[in-house]
Each structure stands twice: as structure tokens, then as C-alpha cells.
Amino acid sequence: MAAMGLPAGDAARGEHIYDRCLACHAIDRDRTGPRHAKLFGRRAGSVPGFPYSAAMKRAGEAGLVWNDQTLDKFVENPTGFIPGTRMGYAGVKDPQERADLLAYLKQATQ
Amino acid sequence: MSKIIVPAFVLARRSFISQAMLSATAIALLAGNEALAASNDGDKQNGAGEQLAATSDVEILNTALGAEQEAIAAYQVGAESGLLKKPVRDLAVTFQGHHKAHADLLAKTVKKLGGTPSEAKTVAQYHFPTDKLKTGTDVLRFAATLEKGAVSAYLGAIPLFANRDLAKAAGSILGDEAMHWAVLRQALGEAPVPDAFVS
Numbered sequence: 001m002a003a004m005g006l007p008a009g010d011a012a013r014g015e016h017i018y019d020r021c022l023a024c025h026a027i028d029r030d031r032t033g034p035r036h037a038k039l040f041g042r043r044a045g046s047v048p049g050f051p052y053s054a055a056m057k058r059a060g061e062a063g064l065v066w067n068d069q070t071l072d073k074f075v076e077n078p079t080g081f082i083p084g085t086r087m088g089y090a091g092v093k094d095p096q097e098r099a100d101l102l103a104y105l106k107q108a109t110q
Numbered sequence: 111m112s113k114i115i116v117p118a119f120v121l122a123r124r125s126f127i128s129q130a131m132l133s134a135t136a137i138a139l140l141a142g143n144e145a146l147a148a149s150n151d152g153d154k155q156n157g158a159g160e161q162l163a164a165t166s167d168v169e170i171l172n173t174a175l176g177a178e179q180e181a182i183a184a185y186q187v188g189a190e191s192g193l194l195k196k197p198v199r200d201l202a203v204t205f206q207g208h209h210k211a212h213a214d215l216l217a218k219t220v221k222k223l224g225g226t227p228s229e230a231k232t233v234a235q236y237h238f239p240t241d242k243l244k245t246g247t248d249v250l251r252f253a254a255t256l257e258k259g260a261v262s263a264y265l266g267a268i269p270l271f272a273n274r275d276l277a278k279a280a281g282s283i284l285g286d287e288a289m290h291w292a293v294l295r296q297a298l299g300e301a302p303v304p305d306a307f308v309s
Binding site: 019020021022023024029031032053055079083084085086087088089090091 | 180237255258263267268
């Protein structure tokens, strides 16, 4: 598992990486994508009332929970990690940028 | 084999689409009907027990459409806020017009591919952070954030399209939204083009 190999993240840099998500997401309201509040520890596809894809709902029902490892994989390649997801976004390919992004999200979504 | 076919409605639209470039995009989008017909709505294939389909072009377009619809509503809030003065307010209305043209084209293409275009919500349903929009600068910054995000979203969509004509059309929209972003930054007194690359 890549878990141990994840670089340390910098939340301040991560806030700027999160700019890339702001066409579709916000921390505290559903937009084209679901809200990110309380993301860590949340089951995938579980924000009440959000119209998820069948693929995302199924991933959650099959036990996918968002944490450092699963978010790292999803954000790297959303449509590869969850084929059929409605998040039509190629992903953040740089491991350091992902670590920064997750450090920011961890702070901002509590 | 993909010939350039210009459907009648594209020609009809020329009269009210002001930029020739957008018309060219429309043509590119709708060219290559065989390839377009090959992509379809992944969700429909994801019936219980069936194998998961890849994220389809229709879904990528529909997600982009949802973001465009929100941008249209956001500019409406900005234009009606009373916080933007004359030349800047006109700019906001012009940019909103571009987003309408993008949304129009995306919706038509989704339909063409056999999908159902995502529906716009009412302005109230977007729950914009209007409590944080107190000055013209706040409004411009809000718009700039959305435009910057839109550039990233299209950049992230381009590599995923199975159909290259759609990738090209997304590139055309990306360019337009990057120009909006630069002009908004200029209006905010920031360096209009802060980097050699967008991300």
C-alpha cells in the first residue's frame, strides 16, 4: 500500500490546489459536486439528497470510506478509481500536490 | 470517417451567436456523428448486476453543463447586486452570455448523444454565499474564482473525452473562460495572467 509513502502535506499550498475543485465543489454546500464538509470518515456517495452516479453509490455500499489513502487514489485518477463516476475530471497527478490538497481538506472539512 | 455536417439548427443559431469561433465550435462538436453515436450514457448501462461502464462523454458533458448553469446564475446575482458599476457590469453580462452559449451547446450535444441534459436550478437553489458579497470587489473575486475553477474543470475533462472533437470543443470553451478570468483579475488590479500554465 502507498499509505506509508504519502508525502507530508502543506495545507496552505493545498488551499490553492483546491481552487481546481471550485467549479464544482464547496466545503459546506452541494453544487455540481457534493459538499466536502465532514469528508474524512464519510462513506462514498452518502451526502443525503445529492444525485450521485450509480457507480459512486455502489462504491459506498460496497464499503468505500473516504480517508487519506482512498482520497489519494480517487483524486489521482477519479474515473480510473471509480469507473462511471460523474466527476469527469482527470485528476491531480502530482503526489505532493495531492498531499497538500488533502492536508487542506482535512483542516477545512472538519 | 467523419465529414463536417452542418445541421440546420447550427446555421440558424449563427444569427444570435455573435462569435464566429463559437459557431465553428458548434460545427466541430456536431461533426463525426458516427463517433458521437458510439458514446452513450454510462449510467444507463450501470443497471444492477451489470459491469460498470467507464465515465462516458455524455456524463463529462453533463457535469460541465451543471457548472456552466451555476455560472450563469452566479453572474445573474452579480449583475443584479447593484455592486458593479457601469463598464464592469456590462462585462459581467457579456461573460454571462458566453456561459449561456456554452451551456446551450453542451445541452444540445448531450441530447445529440442520446442523454438527458442536466437541468438548471433556480438562483435560490444554488445557495450562493451572498452574505459575503458586500462590495464590487467581492463580486469580481467570486466571479474570478468560478472562472478559474472552470478553466481547471475543462482542463481536467479534456483528456477524458473518448471523442476528440469534444476535447477540442472543451478546449475552445476553456480558452474563453481563461480570458474571462484574466479580465476579471485585471479589473481587480491583480496581474491578469499570473502564470505560464493553467492547472
